[in-house]
Amino acid sequence: MTASANSQRAEPTELEPISREGLSLLVILAGSFLAPLLMHSTTLAIPSMAADLRLTAESVSLLTLGHILSSACMVLPAGKLADIYGRRKIFSIGTLISGCACLLGGFADSAISLIAARCLQGAGGAFIFASALALVNSIPPPQHKARVMGIYIAIAYLGIVVGPLFGGYVLTHTDWRWVFILPGIALLLTGFIGSVCLSWERYGNRNTRLRWLDTSLYMLSLGLIAVSVFKTGALIGQFMLLAGLAAFGGFCWFQTKRKDPLLQVSLFLHNPVFALLGTVNFLAYSAILALSFTLTLFLQYILGLDALTTGWLLISQALLTALVAPMSGRLTERYKIKDLLLIGFTIMLLGMLCFAVLGESSSVWLVIIGLALVGLSIGIVDTQIIHTALNSVSHEQLGSASATLNGLRSMGGFVGIGIVSYLMSLYLGRNEIVPALYAELYSMLHVYFIVAALLVAVALLLLVVGLIKRDTL
Incomplete structure (x- = not known):
């Protein structure tokens, strides 16, 4: 009886080893989490850096402009290099560059070395995101692509959620330099795993070229x-x-x-879906990518909040995006994409209007409401834009198309940060940001928030024309 019972007893189930594609996704998601975490935690630390190194307003703006400039400059070449040498290899190189940039920033002792670290950090981030988006879109089977894309966006925005909290905690208990050093170590480990342990898509298409x-x-x-x-x-x-x-x-x-262009301008000339979505994506990121920087200045300088409190407030945008993005892919099963885009951009405009009416004595709740609305809107529209735009191109154009989308985001962010830098130069010049200049700083921020709201309004108008009158989607 015992033997019979033993024979009928189920054998212990062995854990199935993770597949090569699954391990690739884990590494990609890790890098996609760490890159935005680093960007937003270091942005939160800018006032501490400015006080420690006695940075002028021009140097403060260069910390952000240099980062987004190098990212915008490198994202298109990075996409082409990913097509040539393989996306996995470019992704691994990006994480290693970002890790080294963090160590350089952590030991910086002057404005020049800190700005150089931020520029190198932006270049590494461009390599990561130019390849990660195409990898995530290529690995899962077609029926799971939208859901995996939603998870990818949620993980990226989870990095944005954790970034301000991590930065605020580090700044409260230690020195701003650890905001660079700790993520740098994690990025170097991720890059090492990606370059040594993974074998998925080892080679790219050597028939293409970088001009x-x-x-x-x-x-x-x-x-x-x-x-x-x-x-x-x-x-x-x-x-x-x-x-x-x-x-x-x-x-x-x-x-x-060009038969093999760096920027797929032909997509804007011959693909109305990609042209419309790419344009509104550019306008949206021109408005929202500078929010973390400008609101950090507003909350810490104008309202006098500490770094940790500022970090807690800033997470509302990314938290809403991280919660909504995974569900956004499922919403397309019940609602039309054009309806989701119109609703999302309307919500985004309402959020930007909250910032446009901020005063020097405004309640932080107005900031939270604005960030929550913007985060909700991004969670709705980001997945729709990426998934629909990439599905509108051929498989051969996937790498360049994803790099073009990332390039448009980076160029949009470059325009937004460029506007902020211009306004800082106009209102503050080369002076240090001291209490005597807080009134000028507030005026500068107020003008930017109005401009950002106008950019989103233009994007919404284009959607109304393109989606309703022309019925592009």
């Missing part, structure tokens, strides 16, 4: 525009701005003549 003339022209155009921000009052600044715009126009013209 260095196009890349140089693209970087030159953004660089000229960035430098002109600080010299707009002088003739040389106006000349540099016009030269930068002309160089970017020339770059776009070159792309229409």
Whole structure:
């Protein structure tokens, strides 16, 4: 009887080893979590850096502008390099670059070295996100792509949620340098695992190529525009701005003549879905990507809050996005994509209007409501934009299309931070941010919040025209 019972007893179930694709997704999600965590925790620490290193308002703006400039400059070449050498390899290189940048920032002792670290950090982040988006869209089977994309966006925004809390906790108990060092160690470990232990998609398409003339022209155009921000009052600044715009126009013209372009301009000319979604995505990120920086300045300088309290307040946006994004993919099963986009951008506009009416003695609840509305809107529209835009292109264009989407986001953020940097230069000049200049700082922030709300309003108007009248989707 005992033998019979033993024979009928189920054998212990062995844990199935994680698949190669599953391990790849875990590493990609880890890097996609750490990169935004680093960006937002270091942004929260900018007032502490400014006080410790006695940074001027111009240097403070360069900490953010340098980061987004290098990201915008590198995201398109990174997408092309991912097509050539393999997305896994470029992703691993990006995490290693970001990790090294963190260590450089952690031991910086001057404005120049700190700005250099932020620039290197932006370049590493460009490598991560240019490859991660395409990897996430390529690994899962078609029936799970929308859901996995929602998880990817949620993980990325979870990094944004944890970033301010992590930064606030570190700044409260230790030194701002650890905001760089601790994520840097984690990124180096992630990069090591990605480069040594993973074998998924080891090689790319060697038939494509990166044209260095196009890349140089693209970087030159953004660089000229960035430098002109600080010299707009002088003739040389106006000349540099016009030269930068002309160089970017020339770059776009070159792309229409290339069989294997760096920027898929043809998608805007021949793919109305991608053109519409790419444009509104650019406008939205022009408005929202600078919010973390501007609200950090507002909460810590104008309202006098400490870093930890500021971190707790800033998480409301990312928390709503992280909660809503995984469900956004399922919403397409019940609602039309165009309806979700219109609702999402309307909510985003309401959130931006909350910031536009902020006063020097406003309640923090107005900030929380605005951030919650913006976070809710991003959770609704981000998954729809990415999934729909990438599904509108061929498989061969997937790498360049995902890099183009990331490039549009980075360029949108570059425009937003550029506006902030211009306003800081106009209102504060090269002075340190001291209490005597808080009135000028508030005026600068108020103007930016109004401009950001107008950018979202334009995006919503384009959606109304493109989705309702033309019925693009």
